[in-house]
Each structure stands twice: as structure tokens, then as C-alpha cells.
Amino acid sequence: MEIRGAATIAAAAAGALRSQAVESTASEPAVFESTMRAAGRRLHQTRPTAVSLPNALRFVLQRMDGETVGALRASIISAADEFVDRLERAQSDLGRVGANRLRDGDCVMTHCHSTDALACIEAAVKSGKEISAVVKETRPRNQGHITARELRELGVEVTLIVDSAARRYMRQVDHVLVGADSIAADGSVINKIGTSGLAVNARDRGVPIMAAAQTIKLHPDTLTGHTVEIEMRDEREVIDPESRNSIGDIAVKNPAFDVTPPRYVDAIITERGQFPPESIVTLMRELFGESVGEPWEEPADRGVDGGRDADGNGAIDEETDL
Numbered sequence: 266m267e268i269r270g271a272a273t274i275a276a277a278a279a280g281a282l283r284s285q286a287v288e289s290t291a292s293e294p295a296v297f298e299s300t301m302r303a304a305g306r307r308l309h310q311t312r313p314t315a316v317s318l319p320n321a322l323r324f325v326l327q328r329m330d331g332e333t334v335g336a337l338r339a340s341i342i343s344a345a346d347e348f349v350d351r352l353e354r355a356q357s358d359l360g361r362v363g364a365n366r367l368r369d370g371d372c373v374m375t376h377c378h379s380t381d382a383l384a385c386i387e388a389a390v391k392s393g394k395e396i397s398a399v400v401k402e403t404r405p406r407n408q409g410h411i412t413a414r415e416l417r418e419l420g421v422e423v424t425l426i427v428d429s430a431a432r433r434y435m436r437q438v439d440h441v442l443v444g445a446d447s448i449a450a451d452g453s454v455i456n457k458i459g460t461s462g463l464a465v466n467a468r469d470r471g472v473p474i475m476a477a478a479q480t481i482k483l484h485p486d487t488l489t490g491h492t493v494e495i496e497m498r499d500e501r502e503v504i505d506p507e508s509r510n511s512i513g514d515i516a517v518k519n520p521a522f523d524v525t526p527p528r529y530v531d532a533i534i535t536e537r538g539q540f541p542p543e544s545i546v547t548l549m550r551e552l553f554g555e556s557v558g559e560p561w562e563e564p565a566d567r568g569v570d571g572g573r574d575a576d577g578n579g580a581i582d583e584e585t586d587l
């Protein structure tokens with residue numbers, strides 16, 4: 266939780282691979298490649314829900330190429346730098362798309378802290394629109410406080426509310442704007458716990474809900490029927506051990522994310538434009554084809570497709586960003 270939020274996690278993963286490449290003392294190319302894959306596997310295990318993490322690892326490791334350790338190292342460094350560069354560009358492009366949905370004087374309700382969502386508000390403010398925000402604190406870790414601070418820095422008028430006050434304030438807002446940790450092929454939005462209830466409330470009140478999600482949030486495995494694992498976090502985030510013991514024998518559950526079905530989402534905002542959730546699958550097919558590799562696995566452990574890309578030629582397609 267020192268590094269959190271799907272886009273930030275992706276940048277950190279690419280940065281960690283870069284550090285591994287710089288610091289590796291391997292003198293044989295095969296050993297170097299193997300240590301890079303081991304680093305990828307370790308990073309892959311850190312958070313299960315944000316698909317930006319494996320997508321970042323895939324981008325960098327699929328570009329590992331060369332006959333010598335020096336060439337392999339250089340390929341990782343340049344891929345990691347390119348990834349971070351693309352990430353930043355994608356976020357500002359996405360921000361401009363999202364800002365087009367916001368009108369001067371609009372009020373936006375936010376959940377959690379999403380750099381993609383904030384990019385939309387920032388672009389709107391920078392284009393001269395006055396935007397105000399109702400910010401949900403987002404239990405249990407109160408990432409809404411980060412959102413409130415960053416919005417104030419942009420000069421946005423902020424009202425902070427507890428999560429359960431969302432419905433009461435829904436009538437005052439023009440949009441619900443959230444980020445995403447993953448977008449599934451059916452257009453479901455996987456985001457911080459509480460997003461789905463918020464979306465149902467918004468739909469009931471007729472308030473449009475938009476999810477700001479760069480294409481690194483598109484979850485390629487869901488094209489082939491896989492589901493997205495929801496991270497379960499420590500119960501001490503919900504209740505301290507002393508209070509828990511004083512209550513008696515209770516179970517405590519702390520899922521970090523939930524799934525909002527596409528019927529509650531009006532638009533998914535990406536750097537490639539905005540999409541109705543039901544049509545996001547078209548963009549996913551364009552970006553990933555029908556299968557994706559797991560280049561952090563050792564070649565012998567990669568399964569039938571050998572971890573290769575959709576063409577089976579082991580090289581990522583030029584058109585493919587991920």
C-alpha cells in the first residue's frame with residue numbers, strides 16, 4: 266500500500282524491472298533473462314486485481330531482446346522508459362477525452378483516488394471550466410482524502426462526505442466519476458469496493474457514471490472467460506484487534522474491490538476515446554488479439570502457446586500497446 270492506484274502500480278512495476286536490469290550482476294545472457302523473469306514473477310504476485318501490473322510486466326519483458334547481457338539490459342531500460350512515457354501520454358490524452366463530458370459549472374462525485382479520473386477533472390479545469398466535487402472518503406483507507414487534497418490543489422471546490430452519504434448528495438451532482446483497476450471484456454468495471462453500490466445509486470437517480478481507465482486497465486484474460494481476482498485485505502483495516510475482541514466472536518471481511526456490471530456504466534474513458542462498456546471488447550481484441558503471453562514464466566512453464574503473442578511469433582505486434 267505504499268504504492269497504490271493501478272496506474273502508479275504499473276509505473277512502479279516497470280521501474281522495478283528497470284532497476285533489476287541495471288543492478289543485475291549476471292554475466293551470462295540466459296542467467297540475466299532468468300533473473301528478469303524471476304523479478305517479473307515476484308512483482309506479479311504483489312497485487313492480484315489491478316491488471317495494469319501484468320500489462321506493464323508484459324510490455325517490458327516482451328521487449329527483452331539481445332545476444333549479450335549489455336544488449337538485454339539496454340532493451341529492458343528502453344522498454345521501461347517507453348512504458349512510463351506512454352503511460353503519462355495516455356493519461357493526459359484520456360484526460361482530454363473525459364473533460365469533454367464535463368460542462369462549465371458541473372459537480373462531480375468521486376470514489377477512492379484515481380489518477381485517471383483526476384486527469385479528466387484537471388483537463389476540464391485547465392480548459393477554463395469551473396468544476397466542483399463531492400468526494401467520498403472511501404473506507405477503510407480513506408483514499409478520498411488524497412483526492413480531496415489534489416482537487417483543492419487544482420482549485421476545485423470540494424465537499425467531503427462519508428461513503429454512506431452518497432445517495433443523499435446524488436441529486437446535487439452531474440456525474441459520478443471513478444477509476445478502474447481492471448475492465449473486463451463484458452465491460453464490467455472492477456474498482457475500489459463501494460463503486461458498484463455507488464453506480465446503482467447513480468443509475469437510480471439518473472446521474473451518468475463514467476469510468477476513466479487507460480487501455481492498460483483492460484484485462485486480456487477476461488477475453489477467454491477468466492474472472493478477475495478480488496484482493497482481500499487485512500481485517501485490521503476494518504477494526505482494531507482490541508475492539509474486535511471486545512465485541513465477541515465475529516467474522517470480518519475486507520474485500521478491496523468490487524465489480525460494477527456494464528449496465529450501470531455510461532462510458533469508459535480511455536486515451537483511445539470513450540466507449541459504451543458493451544463495446545470495449547472490440548478495443549480489447551484490437552489491442553490483444555485472442556491470447557496474451559506470460560513472459561515472466563520460464564519458457565518450459567508457459568503452456569501450449571509458449572507464452573507468445575496472438576500471432577505466435579513471439580514478437581509483440583507494432584499496433585499493440587500492451
Ligand code: RUB
Nearest residue numbers: 269270271272379380381444445457
Ligand atoms: C485504488 C483504486 C483506484 C484505481 C484507479 O485502489 O481503486 O480507483 O486503482 O487508479 P488501491 P488510477 O488504493 O487499493 O490501490 O486511475 O490512479 O490508476
